[in-house]
Amino acid sequence: MEFTIGGRLEVRITPADVGKRVSVRQRSEGGGAGAEFTDTVGVLTSWDDGVVSITRKNGQSVRILESSLVAGKVVPAAPARRRGPAASFPELAAVTARAWQPVESAPLGEWRLRAAGGFTRRANSALPLGDPGVPLGEAFGRVERWYEERGLPPYIQTSTGAEGTQEALCAELERHGWRREVSAQVRIAALAPVGDLDADVSAVRLAREPDGAWLSRYQRLTTPGPHVLRVLGSGPSVWFATVAGGDEGAEEDAVPAAIGRCVVDGRWAGFMAVEVAPGQRRRGLGTAVMAALARRALDEGASAAWLQVEEDNEGARALYDGMGFATHHSYHHFRPA
Known part of the structure; x- marks a missing residue:
């Protein structure tokens, strides 16, 4: 990250640059001649009363004292992503x-x-x-x-x-x-490679509505009332995937080994609610669910894939990395303090 002209650090941003993407370097608090520095990249969202506010791409806002700035410049928008479909x-x-x-x-x-x-x-x-x-x-x-x-x-x-x-x-x-x-990430990828994943999809059953077995595996609810079913069933073309044979000791189809949901919407296929029983993980069931849903979406004319994954879900992020998904942007839910 280069801030210098002729070897000199320069602050080349002003309050007139609010709304632009910037990169700044600040001196650590209490630092002297041998002070450490911190770099911040993001959108300059305010510059008031000697305080600079920058919002990073992950949604975190950083407040910096103007007096601690040692360098700063406007930087171009991030380059176009090399993986996945073009999407605004x-x-x-x-x-x-x-x-x-x-x-x-x-x-x-x-x-x-x-x-x-x-x-x-x-x-x-x-x-x-x-x-x-x-x-x-x-x-x-x-x-x-x-x-x-x-x-x-x-x-x-x-x-x-x-x-x-x-x-x-x-x-x-x-x-x-x-x-x-x-906070969570919205990730995108080409759909065909997901459908081409090396996975045994023979055990994956697809349906238009979630049955009781599917809902029993879905971890985000306790009592599936009518409002839950209405939200889950919403979308232009919705599919639910189920792999039978869940937790040890459960009756057939009582609690599935894996589930998933896909919404096909024009060229896009969205994947969500992909869950695998803890005792059934690392057997390729999540991959099989994704592949089966992707093949059905391809049959309906979709060509691009998206999904949402929370930033702290390292296991899911690793799985989707291997399928070619790249982060497009992050989304956040704000609530009054």
Whole structure:
């Protein structure tokens, strides 16, 4: 990371660069002549009262004293990804939202308020894809009231790390007392290689609706009420995969060994709820579920794949790395402190 001109460190950014992607170097607190330095890359989201705020691609906001800056410059947007299909943030945001459709929704300008009885934040959060039509502080208040009227915690879903994402909105949320609660990655890949994975798909059963066995393996719910089934069944073309023979001692089909869900939407196939019984892992069952669903999606004309994985799920991230998935952007759920 080069900051120098003629061997001299220079700060070549100003408050006029707010909204641009920058790289800065700061002197560590209390450092003298032999001070250590820290580098930060992200979107410059504010520069007020001697404090510089930069939002990194993972959604983390970093506040830096202007007096500690020793170098800084505007940097170009991250280069186009070499793996996976071409995709813009607005396209992927719309596709991923259609895979988790709420039971109830309402507009707030170009934002969408979504509720589904509390089942999955993706269907119980405000989706801000444009102008809310009112000042942001007022929009945040309206979001809070809308969810409180329904007995639900208020969430706003934001995205960072790609062209056109919402680093500035993340910074505004933090300034208004909202805090990032959960972060995940949206990953994309070509679909055909997923369908070509070396996996035995003969034991994978596909269905249009989740049965009781499928729901018994799904770890994100305890009581599958009608709102859960409605969200899981939402999307243009939905498929559920089941591999029988779960936990030792269970009756046939009582608790499956593995499950998965796929939503086919035009050229995109979204993969979610891929779960394998703890005692059945490392046998290729997750790969078999993915391959079977991918082949069905290819039959329906899809050519690109996406999925969402939480940043701390190292096992799933390793599995998807091996399938060719690359991170497109990250998304976050903010909640009032």
